[in-house]
Amino acid sequence: MKEYDDKHIKNIVLLGSVKSGKTTLAETMVFEAGLIKRRGSVEEKSTISDYHEIEHERGNSVYATTLHTEWRDYKINIIDTPGLDDFVGEIASSLRVADTCLFLFHAQYGVEVGSEITWNYVDRFKKPTVFVVNQVDHPKADFDATVAGIKAQFGPAAVVMQYPVNQGEGFDAIIDLLKMTMYKFPAAGGKPEKLPIPAAEKEKADQLHNELVEKAAENDEALMELYFEKGSLDEDELRQGLKLGMLKHDVFPIFCLSAKKNMGSGRLMGFIDNVAPGAREMLPEKTADGKEVACDPTKPAVLFVFKTLVEPFLGKITFFRVCSGEVSEAVDLINHQTGETERLNQLFIMDGKNRNQVKKLSAGDIGATLKLKGTLTNHTLHAKDFPVALATIEFPEPRIRTAVVAREKKDEEKLSEALRDMQAEDPTLMAEFAPELKQLILWGQGELHHSVAKWRLEHVHGIRVDFVEPRIPYRETIQKAATAMYRHKKQSGGAGQFAEVHLRIEPYVEGMADPSGLSIRQQEEIDLKWGGKLVFCNCIVGGVIDQKFLPSILKGIMEKMEEGPMTGSYVRDVRVLVFDGKMHPVDSNDISFKIAGAQAFKEAFKNADPLILEPIYEMEIMVPEELMGDVMSDLQSRRSIIAGMESHGKYQIIRATTPLAEQYKYTTALKSMTQGRASFRRHFKEYAPVPYEVQKTLLAKHQAQ
Numbered sequence: 001m002k003e004y005d006d007k008h009i010k011n012i013v014l015l016g017s018v019k020s021g022k023t024t025l026a027e028t029m030v031f032e033a034g035l036i037k038r039r040g041s042v043e044e045k046s047t048i049s050d051y052h053e054i055e056h057e058r059g060n061s062v063y064a065t066t067l068h069t070e071w072r073d074y075k076i077n078i079i080d081t082p083g084l085d086d087f088v089g090e091i092a093s094s095l096r097v098a099d100t101c102l103f104l105f106h107a108q109y110g111v112e113v114g115s116e117i118t119w120n121y122v123d124r125f126k127k128p129t130v131f132v133v134n135q136v137d138h139p140k141a142d143f144d145a146t147v148a149g150i151k152a153q154f155g156p157a158a159v160v161m162q163y164p165v166n167q168g169e170g171f172d173a174i175i176d177l178l179k180m181t182m183y184k185f186p187a188a189g190g191k192p193e194k195l196p197i198p199a200a201e202k203e204k205a206d207q208l209h210n211e212l213v214e215k216a217a218e219n220d221e222a223l224m225e226l227y228f229e230k231g232s233l234d235e236d237e238l239r240q241g242l243k244l245g246m247l248k249h250d251v252f253p254i255f256c257l258s259a260k261k262n263m264g265s266g267r268l269m270g271f272i273d274n275v276a277p278g279a280r281e282m283l284p285e286k287t288a289d290g291k292e293v294a295c296d297p298t299k300p301a302v303l304f305v306f307k308t309l310v311e312p313f314l315g316k317i318t319f320f321r322v323c324s325g326e327v328s329e330a331v332d333l334i335n336h337q338t339g340e341t342e343r344l345n346q347l348f349i350m351d352g353k354n355r356n357q358v359k360k361l362s363a364g365d366i367g368a369t370l371k372l373k374g375t376l377t378n379h380t381l382h383a384k385d386f387p388v389a390l391a392t393i394e395f396p397e398p399r400i401r402t403a404v405v406a407r408e409k410k411d412e413e414k415l416s417e418a419l420r421d422m423q424a425e426d427p428t429l430m431a432e433f434a435p436e437l438k439q440l441i442l443w444g445q446g447e448l449h450h451s452v453a454k455w456r457l458e459h460v461h462g463i464r465v466d467f468v469e470p471r472i473p474y475r476e477t478i479q480k481a482a483t484a485m486y487r488h489k490k491q492s493g494g495a496g497q498f499a500e501v502h503l504r505i506e507p508y509v510e511g512m513a514d515p516s517g518l519s520i521r522q523q524e525e526i527d528l529k530w531g532g533k534l535v536f537c538n539c540i541v542g543g544v545i546d547q548k549f550l551p552s553i554l555k556g557i558m559e560k561m562e563e564g565p566m567t568g569s570y571v572r573d574v575r576v577l578v579f580d581g582k583m584h585p586v587d588s589n590d591i592s593f594k595i596a597g598a599q600a601f602k603e604a605f606k607n608a609d610p611l612i613l614e615p616i617y618e619m620e621i622m623v624p625e626e627l628m629g630d631v632m633s634d635l636q637s638r639r640s641i642i643a644g645m646e647s648h649g650k651y652q653i654i655r656a657t658t659p660l661a662e663q664y665k666y667t668t669a670l671k672s673m674t675q676g677r678a679s680f681r682r683h684f685k686e687y688a689p690v691p692y693e694v695q696k697t698l699l700a701k702h703q704a705q
């Protein structure tokens with residue numbers, strides 16, 4: 001394979017909604033460059049990028065895949081990402097190492113709901129962006145409406161660079177406003193004929209050309225002066241202005257093409273070569289503590305690991321970007337996070353599952369290696385005397401949960417290990433054993449994300465599992481004060497046991513008054529690890545219980561707080577006042593007071609008007625206007641309180657609060673209600689009392705258990 005230096009490498013990431021044509025475009029870009037003889041298709045399950053079995057099964061990309069093409073003197077590294085928002089983690093990591101984003105839209109659907117989430121990431125990193133309106137050959141393609149949608153959503157920085165002359169099924173020509181040329185494609189696509197702009201299009205093309213020139217000039221004073229002097233800019237000046245604007249996130253050129261018919265990909269690649277900023281033109285990489293690492297091949301080597309993947313038969317692949325310096329085969333680097341030396345025995349440029357072995361990789365390039373043991377996503381590998389830790393990828397928090405059960409008991413340990421490995425590969429998955437629920441909980445981005453995890457457990461790790469409804473982390477509390485006493489007395493043979501505890505419990509609220517009729521001698525305020533508080537007060541008078549037994553009483557109470565009297569859930573927000581009791585000079589000991597404390601607490605709890613609390617989440621659902629009614633009535637059937645609605649272009653944002661217990665499989669429900677055209681975010685809000693009927697059911701269920 002030809003070697004490219006840092007000045008001839010461009011790194012792009014393909015982003016955009018589901019089925020906008022990212023994978024097809026990646027394939028076309030490789031084919032058009034002559035690197036493959038036959039162009040694969042998503043339908044035939046033969047693309048370079050979607051090579052995983054699960055992607056074939058689903059017909060969607062699931063993993064971000066790296067591949068490359070070569071156009072003129074440049075190597076273009078491409079990362080093809082999945083459009084489904086279940087796989088937003090793949091977008092976050094790809095964006096971290098790409099320089100320019102190609103943001104695709106389907107010309108029939110325009111700006112779709114998922115774009116918003118992806119755009120939040122692009123905007124956060126301020127990566128240069130090109131909008132690509134794909135599928136202009138679609139019978140219902142509407143380029144102008146898509147452009148209007150893009151401008152409404154992403155602002156006036158979006159500027160038309162090309163437009164289709166005859167969109168729809170007969171599409172075969174594009175007018176390019178930088179070159180002021182018409183590109184007419186042969187029926188099979190590929191290399192176009194360059195023609196003058198036809199008279200009928202002249203006026204429109206001139207007007208759009210002027211808009212483009214103004215946009216390019218805006219970004220540089222010298223260019224602005226030139227523009228005022230000459231009334232125009234030449235091609236090179238335009239390119240310069242566009243590049244500056246793209247670097248500042250002030251210009252987003254809009255291209256159009258048909259990836260499927262291979263009409264327009266060559267011109268797009270030409271633009272990437274000539275205008276899209278290269279690795280050296282980007283802002284320097286930042287270290288975790290804010291220092292800069294310039295993309296410079298003459299400096300010591302620094303690699304950032306953005307992805308790891310375990311493939312059957314191949315083992316672990318580690319994907320990295322060379323941020324500084326150069327690496328050659330068999331180089332030893334230090335993993336900053338583990339302090340271990342890792343040897344990169346072989347270096348590869350990955351095209352999907354195909355490995356192209358290379359001797360060296362230079363700053364700005366993206367490559368991979370095999371068999372690194374302790375290196376994970378977000379780690380930095382650096383030359384011996386150049387210790388740096390690069391800023392890491394911030395992955396989105398998981399949105400939904402499920403409980404995982406191994407079908408066979410013997411697999412339980414293997415399951416925990418496999419989940420640990422999968423988490424290292426995909427930090428948007430999170431597995432934890434929840435002691436209060438007594439379940440292994442797997443958090444993820446959506447049900448599809450979960451089902452991919454299940455598929456991997458079965459097919460890669462050989463563990464058959466069931467995903468079951470996770471229990472709800474309820475809480476218990478009280479609504480009024482109650483008093484109780486408990487005497488623990490045991491006389492059997494040897495040493496006896498004796499303890500008597502009298503206590504009062506009260507609902508705890510922030511800043512509550514001191515208790516009436518009791519005076520607190522000592523008070524301990526405990527922030528419970530499951531939320532809320534326990535305030536434990538010693539109100540003993542006259543030493544009826546020795547000071548030394550109070551920790552044991554507290555221990556007994558904590559046991560009941562950890563396994564509440566009603567449903568076995570954690571208890572929160574209680575003040576306990578121990579005010580009386582009795583000791584025996586010989587038989588009293590720690591264990592007796594622990595038992596008496598626990599039992600007195602349990603007794604008092606029953607009489608204190610106990611209440612079950614459930615977790616409530618704030619939901620934000622973005623949905624096309626015409627589907628709002630369905631989504632609202634579904635929310636109401638889930639005991640939600642609608643907090644408001646707000647319109648956002650052709651979408652409505654519904655805000656609601658919904659109990660966690662009503663959200664099982666919500667992403668699937670929402671997908672099927674809206675054919676995947678809605679998205680939602682949620683975060684924990686508070687614990688709130690369950691309705692009376694629900695409490696009754698929960699109590700009955702617990703008693704039956």
Ligand SMILES: Nc1nc2c(ncn2[C@@H]2O[C@H](COP(=O)(O)OP(=O)(O)OP(=O)(O)O)[C@@H](O)[C@H]2O)c(=O)[nH]1
Binds near residue numbers: 025043135261
């Ligand atoms: N007519 C037409 N169809 C296209 C074009 N580009 C892609 N398609 C088809 O659109 C479908 C989706 O294409 P993909 O390339 O898988 O889209 P994607 O954006 O990678 O989709 P995800 O990975 O699921 O997000 C496939 O059936 C493609 O053949 C195009 O330019 N014109």
Ligand SMILES: [Mg+2]
Binds near residue numbers: 024060083
């Ligand atoms: Mg795809």
